[in-house]
Amino acid sequence: MTIRSRIAGLGGYLPETVRSNDDMAKIVETSDEWIVDRTGIRQRHFADEKTMTSDLAIHAAQNALKAAGLTGADIDVIVLGSVTPDRTFPATAAYVQAAIGMTGGCAFDLSAACSGFLYALKTADNMVRLGQAKNALVIGVETLSKITDFTDRNTCVLFGDGAGAAVLQAHEGEDGVIDTLIRSDGRHAPDLYATGGPSFNHEVGYITMNGREVFRHASVNMADISAEVLAKNGYTVDDVDWFVPHQANIRIMDAVAKRLGMPAEKVLTTVDKHANTSAASIPLALADGVERGLLKKGQLILSPAMGAGFTWGASLIRL
Numbered sequence: 372m373t374i375r376s377r378i379a380g381l382g383g384y385l386p387e388t389v390r391s392n393d394d395m396a397k398i399v400e401t402s403d404e405w406i407v408d409r410t411g412i413r414q415r416h417f418a419d420e421k422t423m424t425s426d427l428a429i430h431a432a433q434n435a436l437k438a439a440g441l442t443g444a445d446i447d448v449i450v451l452g453s454v455t456p457d458r459t460f461p462a463t464a465a466y467v468q469a470a471i472g473m474t475g476g477c478a479f480d481l482s483a484a485c486s487g488f489l490y491a492l493k494t495a496d497n498m499v500r501l502g503q504a505k506n507a508l509v510i511g512v513e514t515l516s517k518i519t520d521f522t523d524r525n526t527c528v529l530f531g532d533g534a535g536a537a538v539l540q541a542h543e544g545e546d547g548v549i550d551t552l553i554r555s556d557g558r559h560a561p562d563l564y565a566t567g568g569p570s571f572n573h574e575v576g577y578i579t580m581n582g583r584e585v586f587r588h589a590s591v592n593m594a595d596i597s598a599e600v601l602a603k604n605g606y607t608v609d610d611v612d613w614f615v616p617h618q619a620n621i622r623i624m625d626a627v628a629k630r631l632g633m634p635a636e637k638v639l640t641t642v643d644k645h646a647n648t649s650a651a652s653i654p655l656a657l658a659d660g661v662e663r664g665l666l667k668k669g670q671l672i673l674s675p676a677m678g679a680g681f682t683w684g685a686s687l688i689r690l
């Protein structure tokens with residue numbers, strides 16, 4: 372029998388402060404109508420000055436552990452995807468490890484922008500499949516507000532802060548993470564990047580992007596890798612119960628669903644209330660779907676993402 376990672380628990384966390392589109396219109400020249408029409412976003416959550424990425428990650432991790440009926444001491448590995456770490460080093464995962472009372476195993480970060488959760492999921496799932504971990508904590512977390520230029524209306528209305536976490540548990544059975552494909556093409560690094568970095572200019576920098584190029588690639592890459600992961604594993608769009616894509620913006624999600632032939636009623640949407648939370652968006656949407664009673668045990672979930680790098684990927688999960 373094959374060893375797979377079953378999803379033992381999911382947890383999300385959002386900082387308290389909510390900013391509506393009208394609030395954003397007080398900062399830059401924009402409107403609720405423009406933002407809703409172009410992105411589907413109605414509000415976003417922002418962390419305050421003192422709240423760090425690790426704070427959000429710790430809350431989400433604790434919620435996922437509670438849902439799994441486990442404690443930090445049961446976890447063998449933490450893989451955390453983020454482009455907004457607390458500090459340049461150590462890894463944000465180290466703060467999570469200490470906070471949840473996990474004293475063994477290993478904890479590390481990886482950087483794949485909006486595909487961060489899928490990259491982390493693939494890494495942790497591989498460790499579980501190889502018998503290197505029994506229980507793994509996979510986290511996607513961002514405080515994008517800390518690297519947002521609030522004078523740039525092209526970007527500042529798009530993003531939000533949040534965290535999502537999944538506990539993977541080794542088991543022998545058909546449910547769990549069926550397959551995750553990940554890809555990248557570094558030639559597109561100039562299309563979406565932060566203007567700063569420790570080695571580049573000693574600064575953190577701000578998000579900058581070529582919106583149209585991102586839109587074009589996201590629509591194609593997320594659809595095509597979704598089709599690939601389905602075909603590779605002998606499934607079709609009809610077999611999928613819920614399509615939970617990276618919540619970048621509603622027009623990208625619609626374009627991906629259309630290219631893939633995915634019916635709109637199968638698309639789970641949280642971008643309206645969370646905005647684009649990068650690595651956190653898929654686990655936050657999964658946790659939200661479970662909490663709302665939409666996602667149920669035994670259902671087949673398909674989740675693609677695409678982000679800076681460019682990076683992209685898709686995961687097929689039997690809940």
Ligand code: ACO
Nearest residue numbers: 401402405409485524525528582583585586589619620677
């Ligand atoms: N409010 C009002 N007007 C705005 C705003 C705003 N917040 N932002 C830009 N505009 C203006 C532009 O300045 C431009 O004005 P101009 O014609 O006078 O120059 C006008 O709107 C149209 O700009 P376009 O670039 O043509 O707008 P477009 O229809 O392409 O939509 C958008 C822009 C929403 C950014 C789109 O390109 C997009 O969705 N791109 C994907 C970006 C994205 O989601 N990135 C997230 C990170 S990557 C990821 O998660 C996959």
